[in-house]
Amino acid sequence: MKKLIAIPLILLSILTLSACSSKEYDIVTSLFPQYDITRTIVGDKDLTYTLLLNPGVEAHDFEPTSKQVVMINNAKLFIYTSDEMEPWAKNLENNKTTFLNLQLASNEDHDHAHAESISYSTTDEHEHDHDNLHYWVHLYNTLHMIEVILEEIIHLDEKNVDYYTNNANNLKERVRAISAKFDQISALETKQLHFVGHNVFSLLNEEKSLNIQSLTDSFSPDADPTSTQIQAMLNQIIETNASYVFYDPLETVILANTIKNDLKSKGYEITLLPLYSMHNVSKSQFESNTTLLDLWNENVENIATAYDLELI
Template identity: 40%
Template sequence: MKKFALLLLSFLATLGLASCTNDVRADIVTTMFTQYDFSRQIVGDKMTVSMIIPPGAEIHNYEATSKDIVAINEAKLFIFTSLEIDQWIGDPSSLGGDDTIVMNLSEHYTLDEHEHEHETLALTLIEDEHEHENEIHYWVDPVVAMQLIDAILENIILVDPANESFYTENARLYKEEIHELHLSFDLWMQDGHVDQEIFFAGHNAMGLFGERYHLVITSLFESFKPDADLTSSELISFTEAVKTAGVHYLFIEELVEPKAANQIKDELLRENYDLTLLPLHAYHNLTKDEFEEGITYVDLFLRNIEFIQTAIGDGN
């Protein structure tokens, strides 16, 4: 079934729909949703854009196929997330054709230390520090995201200088959307919500997002796999952790079945303790339905804001 779906997507791409399917052959080839979205917003209908990781797939364990490598070699621009995320790349200089620009996106941003120096870092109950881990997921900070758009724009102009003004205007408009959401949420946080705490089930990739907005993101069980079944002792331990923290909203990862969180929710329901699960999206990838709907980084940013405001507004 999966092979059939991929073949169907390839067929659709040959009809001129490469920018909105999973056919990896395109002018711009990307490894993850974030740079895929930024690129397609900039180029519009002037170039095709593809994402080699299929919608719904986990990015951290992805292994490129021979088809992916061919697409990269034929691309005008290849954008990857980092050597830590895209470990299959190995030596970037070995990828791409003679005219392919290869772009390591993690080399194209800086963290504003002045803006962050008074901010509260994301914490865990086991008091681990994740500064390096945070920087692996650099794209979750909207201020960084706007820098990434500028960097991608520069390379797109190198590929197609004739349409520079078109690309520049598209990039400006998309950054403006992100900036408006950023300012609005930042003002809301500063209006009595600084250092508020939300709770996360499993691995938290949103550290830089938390730092940006003075939001404490606490992981109730950082090292536990959220898609695994809990033992009876683990269930008791985690339900007690939820009750002790007074949590009534628990955030979960995208694209991961929240078995553990659902077990906790069901167990607490037996005790008449209400727990609502909300997604906190780290922009790794989309579901197939979201991809087909054309969901954007801005859409996910807005969704995150609304869910965080729900949790904080109701006092967790």
């Protein structure tokens, strides 16, 4: 009798675990920027969404697990960054799921969009957008990402078009407000800023007349900096009389502190400030519902601090 009772319980446990492991979402996103834009536009409506990356995980080398592949294939919409960032994505395409290559779609929307009231510092910047891996670290591109994601969300739930459009418009206005803060910095004489990390901010440099110098020229954090590169940054920090040095909170905290301590041993004091590349967020940030615009705001405030500027 005990064996007969045990068998149904085992089957029930298997079914329960199976159900948990096959949770389905309407929208799956690969990186934090598209996840947060989706979250903001969807608001309190019924569409479900998720982020593939666990909080704190490095994005460049990420590949989905078999469970996550099933999740993607069961979704109505999969929003991924680009074929360069997620080369595995194009191999998963199927007839059920709409695969949105956000970089390609944003570029197409960019080419056909109405003019936006965001300033530019160079005339050839758009040509770089098509080739730059970190295209989301750019305010004008962020506006186009919002437009593209909004369009796909409306396709999934047309009855709430006004609600989604209103959320997207509010988000775009807040992006423009951040852009205006950067313009206050752009109006000043350009200052060399030092970033302990890989080459993330080249587009933002062009867009907002900044001079953020990365420790390495690599577009990926995989390449460890050489002793020559570290020594060159140490020299530049001293030569430019920099009081602040920036670092990536998810990637280069230890290295940034090493540089700080090395300078301190030479009698040179600096303050470390975070500068977010926005691929992902930490576990504590994710749990506290930190938004993409929270990261942008902290970035512009920290850069203003390095300029000794109080933003209006």
